[in-house]
Amino acid sequence: MKLSRHLHWALPALITALVVSYRAGDPGPWRDEMASWSAATRTVPQIFAMGRHIDGVLVPYYLFLHAWIDGFGDSVIAMRVPSIIAMSATAAIVALLARRWWGNAAGLLGGLLFAIVPAVSRYGQEIRGYAFATLFATLATLVLAIALDRSRWWTWSGYGLCVALAGLSHLLSLLVLAGHAVLVLVAVRRDGRWRALWWFLAAGAGIGAMLPLTAGGLGQQSAQLNWLKAADLTTLAEFPGNLFLVPAVGGAVAILAVTALQRGRATPAAALWAAVLLPVGLLYAYDHGGAPIFVARYLLFCVPLLCALAGAGLTVVRLPVALAAVLVLGAAGLPKQQEIRRDHSSWDxxxxxxxxxxxxxxxxxxxxxxxxxxxxxxxxxxxxxxxxxxxxxxxxxxxxxxxxxxxxxxxxxxxxxxxxxxxxxxxxxxxxxxxxxxxxxxxxxxxxxxxxxxxxxxxxxxxxxxxxxxxxx
Incomplete structure (x- = not known):
């Protein structure tokens, strides 16, 4: 079946927008969202003053939400619209990323898998920066792939901008850079060392651009996350289920993502897997060596990368069979999707x-x-x-x-x-x-x-x- 030139990314984006926005205003804000509202409805100097005591790394998101509320109000649905838009855009990026290495069918399937993941709906309805961090970390991965193939000043500038926006959305999304380093090393073997220099400069510029707004929160995690206990091997084993919110869906996507390693272009698949596994490992290591911080939603940007890999894995079967498999996984997540539309926490x-x-x-x-x-x-x-x-x-x-x-x-x-x-x-x-x-x-x-x-x-x-x-x- 020949796919339309734009269908492979436009359809997943549209379906994601419909799924995530469905009854998005029904669940009341939970405690983190109330914190976002409280912070964003303060004046700009008051937001910065708060950032010196708590949530310093979230000051950029609070400033954005402050401006958004000024324009669109602070109803529940109005404050959730930016996250809905960000998640919908991420679906398109997932499709374009998978298409770049494995073709249109992989792009379509990866984007549709992303659309049906319950965690996408949950955090696409969240008045926090997770959806933006997911968008920009995924976009940075796509732009890096483009820059490594077509090394131009504007591709590297775009990559640096994506890195900065990812860090401004949620600081821990910068863990994806560990996986990007693997992509760069592969390109260095193929095209020479200049690619590594360009990447180092672009990534460094992105980090340097976002640090002034977030540096105040670098030492606050021990106070803010004092409710967490140190992760153990059980936590690590349960990570896919907690990340996707439904263990069966998370496990199935992970298995499909592994099959991408057996495809004709296993090298990009291995690099994307590195962009998933290295951040998980680094956060787990810091959890033990520093302060407890291993929370699945902090690594939400791994979901689109796994979905892109799973889309490639699904191309081993005919497209109608692959689409049926996506529907089956969507059905497996339906109970959780319904639960998400009722409430986001136990406090009403x-x-x-x-x-x-x-x-x-x-x-x-x-x-x-x-x-x-x-x-x-x-x-x-x-x-x-x-x-x-x-x-x-x-x-x-x-x-x-x-x-x-x-x-x-x-x-x-x-x-x-x-x-x-x-x-x-x-x-x-x-x-x-x-x-x-x-x-x-x-x-x-x-x-x-x-x-x-x-x-x-x-x-x-x-x-x-x-x-x-x-x-x-």
């Missing part, structure tokens, strides 16, 4: 906010518990309640003032709660160790003592939250 901020909005009265106060955890309860409720949020009784300095994601609370609960007649306590389930929140088990001892004289006429249990109304007799 929207449901908690609705309880407050529907039952509050004038003069109500509110207490968030815990205030210093990763549940970011106050940010989640503020997103939905806006100016209808009850008065924050324990607040001394908010997140913006602190240049952080956490506010500072007063130490004298009795004084801060004062004579408030009705107080809402919104308590989130604990993360590690997990336990269910009750009306008071997430409160400080001072808050518990101050609320002893209150009655508890009503409480609600919704989406990971226990919400209790305390009323002074």
């Amino acid at each position: 901020y929207r449901a908690a906010a609705e309880v407050i909005r529907d039952n509050q009265a004038a003069g109500d106060g509110i207490v968030y518990a815990p205030r210093d955890g990763w549940q970011v309860v106050d940010l989640g409720l503020a997103y939905y309640l806006r100016d209808r949020t009850p008065r924050d009784l324990m607040l001394v300095a908010d997140e913006v003032t602190e240049g952080s994601l956490w506010a500072t609370e007063c130490t004298d609960a009795a004084k801060c709660l004062g004579t408030t007649k009705r107080i809402w306590v919104v308590a989130a389930d604990n993360i590690d160790p997990y336990f269910r929140a009750t009306a008071t088990n997430q409160l400080t001892s001072g808050e518990k003592a101050a609320l002893k004289s209150y009655d508890q006429p009503a409480f609600w249990r919704v989406g990971g939250f226990t919400i209790t109304l305390f009323v002074r007799p």
Whole structure:
């Protein structure tokens, strides 16, 4: 079957856009997305001030989202549109990458495989920089292949720009450069050492361009990722399933990617495999030698590279059979695709906010518990309640003032709660160790003592939250 000149990349991009955007606004933002919203709705100086304390490597994405919100608003779907666009574009790049070495059929199949991967939908609906990092790391790989074949100043300039954009999107996406080094070494054996010099200069320029905006976050990982435990061999064995979100899909794509090594052009396949395995190995090694950091989504850029390889592997059979195999893998991921459209985490901020909005009265106060955890309860409720949020009784300095994601609370609960007649306590389930929140088990001892004289006429249990109304007799 002869494929249209553009069908092999346009069709995967279109299908990815349709799949990822389907019900993309239904799941409420989870805690990381709430952090993105909180950061991006600050002023530019406030974003930089926050980056000096936390999320320094994400400052470029927060600045982009800040500008995007100014133009398109901060509804859930509006803030997710950039990631949807980035993932759709990545599907086209996957197809072009596979086509470059294995032909149109490999490009079409690789792009379609990328479209049906549940992780693509999940992080294509994420108000974070993962989709952009995936796009630019994949594009950098394609542009490098072009530059190694046609060494021109503009191809190397384009490569350096892609490297910079990948690093600005997510610093760890630069681990793909380890695999790029393998591609360069192959080209050096074929075309001489000048290719290595051009690559070194272009990659160095890209890294140098992005460092000023991200260098502040280089030493923050131990504080930000203190919830992680060191990875072990089990973590490594489960990596494909965690990366693709469905072990069966991840395993099948990996097996198909291995078959690409047996094709006529095994050298580029081996180089792409290096661009997958070396970043995984390097991150795993740093996890053990530095601080725990081995998180599957940080290596999301490996998915398009594996899909390109799997597309090449599928060309060993006739195109109708290969397309049927893609459909079977898509069907295997359907339960996860449906789950993604329901929620992105166990905390339903929207449901908690609705309880407050529907039952509050004038003069109500509110207490968030815990205030210093990763549940970011106050940010989640503020997103939905806006100016209808009850008065924050324990607040001394908010997140913006602190240049952080956490506010500072007063130490004298009795004084801060004062004579408030009705107080809402919104308590989130604990993360590690997990336990269910009750009306008071997430409160400080001072808050518990101050609320002893209150009655508890009503409480609600919704989406990971226990919400209790305390009323002074």
